[in-house]
Amino acid sequence: MRIAVLSGKGGTGKTTIATNLAANKKNSILIDTDVEEPNSHIFMKPNIEENIAVKVNYPVVDTDKCTLCGKCGTFCRYNAILPAKNNVLVFEEICHDCGGCELVCPTGAISYKQREIGKIHCGKTKYDINMKYGDLNVGEVSGVRIIEKLKDMTKNEEVVFIDSPPGTSCATVAAIEDIDFAVIVTEPTPFGVSDMKMVVEMLRRMNIKFGVVINKAGLGDDEIYDYCKSENIDILEEIPFDEKIAKLYASGDLLSYEIESYKEKIMTILSKIA
Amino acid sequence: MKIAVCAKNEGLKSEVDNRFGRAENYVIYDTEEGNAVTIENSAKNEPSGAGGSATRLLSENKVEVVLAPELGPKAVDAIRAFGIEAYRFNDVKTVEDAINKYKDGSLEKFITSTTNSKHGLHRA
Numbered sequence: 001m002r003i004a005v006l007s008g009k010g011g012t013g014k015t016t017i018a019t020n021l022a023a024n025k026k027n028s029i030l031i032d033t034d035v036e037e038p039n040s041h042i043f044m045k046p047n048i049e050e051n052i053a054v055k056v057n058y059p060v061v062d063t064d065k066c067t068l069c070g071k072c073g074t075f076c077r078y079n080a081i082l083p084a085k086n087n088v089l090v091f092e093e094i095c096h097d098c099g100g101c102e103l104v105c106p107t108g109a110i111s112y113k114q115r116e117i118g119k120i121h122c123g124k125t126k127y128d129i130n131m132k133y134g135d136l137n138v139g140e141v142s143g144v145r146i147i148e149k150l151k152d153m154t155k156n157e158e159v160v161f162i163d164s165p166p167g168t169s170c171a172t173v174a175a176i177e178d179i180d181f182a183v184i185v186t187e188p189t190p191f192g193v194s195d196m197k198m199v200v201e202m203l204r205r206m207n208i209k210f211g212v213v214i215n216k217a218g219l220g221d222d223e224i225y226d227y228c229k230s231e232n233i234d235i236l237e238e239i240p241f242d243e244k245i246a247k248l249y250a251s252g253d254l255l256s257y258e259i260e261s262y263k264e265k266i267m268t269i270l271s272k273i274a
Numbered sequence: 275m276k277i278a279v280c281a282k283n284e285g286l287k288s289e290v291d292n293r294f295g296r297a298e299n300y301v302i303y304d305t306e307e308g309n310a311v312t313i314e315n316s317a318k319n320e321p322s323g324a325g326g327s328a329t330r331l332l333s334e335n336k337v338e339v340v341l342a343p344e345l346g347p348k349a350v351d352a353i354r355a356f357g358i359e360a361y362r363f364n365d366v367k368t369v370e371d372a373i374n375k376y377k378d379g380s381l382e383k384f385i386t387s388t389t390n391s392k393h394g395l396h397r398a
Contacts, residue, residue, distance in 0.1 A: 073330065079323025082330060084355030091348055094322040141322065 008195030035134035035143035046123030065109035295325030325349025
């Protein structure tokens, strides 16, 4: 079973919920797919045993075979390959590794080389479960390949918790593809509700079942409750806006291991989803 | 010879645009004919590599000289690969002013970009 934790808005508590769920579910594994800014490991404190390089392809043009027909440049929507007057320029750092230029090249002049865009770190956490997290190199345009590799490496695990990237971008779609359930973590603020609506639309289009955890309850207004009611969205649990949680978070502790009442809330969520 | 100038609007009286790859339009001035045509920059909303795509567009329009306020590192590579010359303008209001300064020989030629990053702003 694969369960993703996502939010729309950043900073609502995805990592807090994802790490607490995983740390309270025996034999689960946690993967942090927010590869632009991974932080689950700060709470899970894994003993890293393995670092795996993630590589992507970029095109290389054989100038003896190339006729400068221009088809590769017209095809590439990111302008990563640019047929010029006497040669073809390749801007490898904006290539999305789709393989299209090789397919449209009529003379077979394009082959690929590999370059590293980031790493996957694997280890056992202090909470006795395994975790893996991706780390995209600074300056890279897309972490999708790292996310796909994280998912592929854990496809045979019994229970996988996925700490997703914020928003509804390609990276988020890659993180939640083929999952069984999504936990939306939101906060009762106008931004929390607005960004969550986009997540709901995305999940419904992808036919993924989901429920909502309202974090920082008591803050903001009631719009989130009205919205969930009108859309028949299940509220799995509410976690109050509480200075104690902020302090635990800031010191890198897991709230369910420090405060019994929050452990109960995490167990309630787990009983409903896994 | 055709000279392209980054422009916000149309014609010689247009205000110059302060970007190259994502300029709104290019005013292309023909030095032999003495007339100007405006083309829309089809690359201005590209997700990435707008400078390279814009250079390709200008090359297709037989442009040999580009006048721009700044060029990104990828655009500099592209301009060179298409055999186009680029000159930097500053303190210029209209397309016409930029062309006059070019004719005076008072514009500096781009050799490399002044930005330090390897390529562009790395925005997807």
